[in-house]
Amino acid sequence: MTLSTARRIPGDDTTTGARRGEVLVSSIGLDYNGVPALADTDLHVHAGEFFTLLGPSGSGKTTLLRIIAGLLDPARGALHIDGMDVTRTPTQKRDIGFVFQNYALFPHLTVAENIEYGLKVRKIPGAKRAARVAEMVELVALGGFAERYPSQLSGGQQQRVALGRALAQNPRVLLLDEPLGALDRGLREELGAEVRRIQQESNTTAVYVTHDQEEAFILSDRMGVMRDGRICQLGTPEQLYREPKDLFVAKFLGKTNLFSGRITGLDGARATVQVGAHELTARANPAIVGDDVVCSVRPEQLILGGTEVPAGLQRISEAVVTEVRFLGQRRSIHLDAEGVACTADLDPAASVPVVGDRVSLLVRPGEIALVAAEPEHG
Numbered sequence: 001m002t003l004s005t006a007r008r009i010p011g012d013d014t015t016t017g018a019r020r021g022e023v024l025v026s027s028i029g030l031d032y033n034g035v036p037a038l039a040d041t042d043l044h045v046h047a048g049e050f051f052t053l054l055g056p057s058g059s060g061k062t063t064l065l066r067i068i069a070g071l072l073d074p075a076r077g078a079l080h081i082d083g084m085d086v087t088r089t090p091t092q093k094r095d096i097g098f099v100f101q102n103y104a105l106f107p108h109l110t111v112a113e114n115i116e117y118g119l120k121v122r123k124i125p126g127a128k129r130a131a132r133v134a135e136m137v138e139l140v141a142l143g144g145f146a147e148r149y150p151s152q153l154s155g156g157q158q159q160r161v162a163l164g165r166a167l168a169q170n171p172r173v174l175l176l177d178e179p180l181g182a183l184d185r186g187l188r189e190e191l192g193a194e195v196r197r198i199q200q201e202s203n204t205t206a207v208y209v210t211h212d213q214e215e216a217f218i219l220s221d222r223m224g225v226m227r228d229g230r231i232c233q234l235g236t237p238e239q240l241y242r243e244p245k246d247l248f249v250a251k252f253l254g255k256t257n258l259f260s261g262r263i264t265g266l267d268g269a270r271a272t273v274q275v276g277a278h279e280l281t282a283r284a285n286p287a288i289v290g291d292d293v294v295c296s297v298r299p300e301q302l303i304l305g306g307t308e309v310p311a312g313l314q315r316i317s318e319a320v321v322t323e324v325r326f327l328g329q330r331r332s333i334h335l336d337a338e339g340v341a342c343t344a345d346l347d348p349a350a351s352v353p354v355v356g357d358r359v360s361l362l363v364r365p366g367e368i369a370l371v372a373a374e375p376e377h378g
């Protein structure tokens with residue numbers, strides 16, 4: 001596959017010192033009827049990065065994406081792309097590519113013509129245009145479909161055309177708003193992997209909006225979790241999963257077990273927490289104000305034990321097994337932990353408890369995420 005024109009070296013074409021595709025959002029905010037849809041927000045998306053805005057419906061993801069696109073004017077703040085202030089620059093002059101949920105292809109144009117359209121508008125010469133279209137058709141794996149019309153393509157194929165069209169002009173930044181939202185589960189996974197491959201091969205900065213946590217995890221280098229018009233936490237998928245800053249992030253990113261506790265001691269990066277009758281050591285969380293905390297432990301981090309606590313583990317609760325489910329790759333054990341419903345995921349090959357068994361719930365000190373008892377706002 002030839003990708004010479006699509007592939008770029010970050011930092012190759014700017015005189016400003018910023019790397020190509022770098023997005024800097026500084027105190028950008030927007031209100032509707034006096035209510036903030038986006039609270040004043042700072043965000044730095046690095047060149048070549050796949051960055052995802054993840055959050056529930058109405059959390060402000062699309063608002064922020066549309067401001068970066070130039071489709072919405074912010075009430076406050078500044079936006080820089082590649083070091084240039086584009087806060088008031090019209091969309092068409094921002095050098096940005098879009099892919100939305102509804103493919104928005106021209107129905108009367110073929111795949112090749114759809115991809116070519118923007119190049120024609122920009123008056124790119126014919127031979128160069130044809131070469132670029134051929135390259136994009138190959139990049140989005142639609143060889144053999146170039147002469148088809150959108151109505152002759154599946155939803156996933158149409159979305160590939162939309163991607164090819166967006167990338168044909170070698171945009172500084174690719175903005176994607178729930179591009180897989182209209183597709184069924186299997187196709188979402190397949191095309192999600194393709195989106196990531198295409199983004200990497202074309203070395204394009206991507207800002208992606210979704211409410212689907214799994215999709216965000218598969219695709220992202222980094223992501224920002226949004227809630228009520230704010231980015232409440234930024235980080236890699238693993239950082240956010242393992243070290244959620246607050247209860248909202250802990251619960252939004254996959255399943256978790258929550259044990260109420262109280263901080264009784266702090267020693268640098270370590271905290272001592274009292275959970276019922278048990279004293280535990282956990283990583284301190286600087287975002288917590290006050291002593292009331294919640295210990296978040298993921299189902300795969302809970303270990304079932306007996307009366308003895310092996311070295312390197314600590315007991316967080318006693319529990320009674322209420323249900324055992326075989327789920328193929330794992331066995332899901334439901335428990336009543338002194339009135340708190342919990343789930344532990346076990347390797348299917350591990351010894352299986354039965355309903356009614358009394359067990360100890362054990363956890364490694366580094367695997368307890370402490371969060372404030374109430375969600376943080378900002």
Ligand SMILES: Nc1ncnc2c1ncn2[C@@H]1O[C@H](COP(=O)(O)OP(=O)(O)OP(=O)(O)O)[C@@H](O)[C@H]1O
Pocket residue numbers: 032036037055056057058059060061062063064211
């Ligand atoms: N034109 C508008 N007029 C008034 N309020 C609006 C308008 N557009 C968006 N909002 C409000 O702004 C907030 C953020 O909306 P936004 O579309 O950015 O959320 P979102 O996270 O993208 O949601 P979804 O996942 O449902 O698309 C919501 O409370 C929404 O109701």
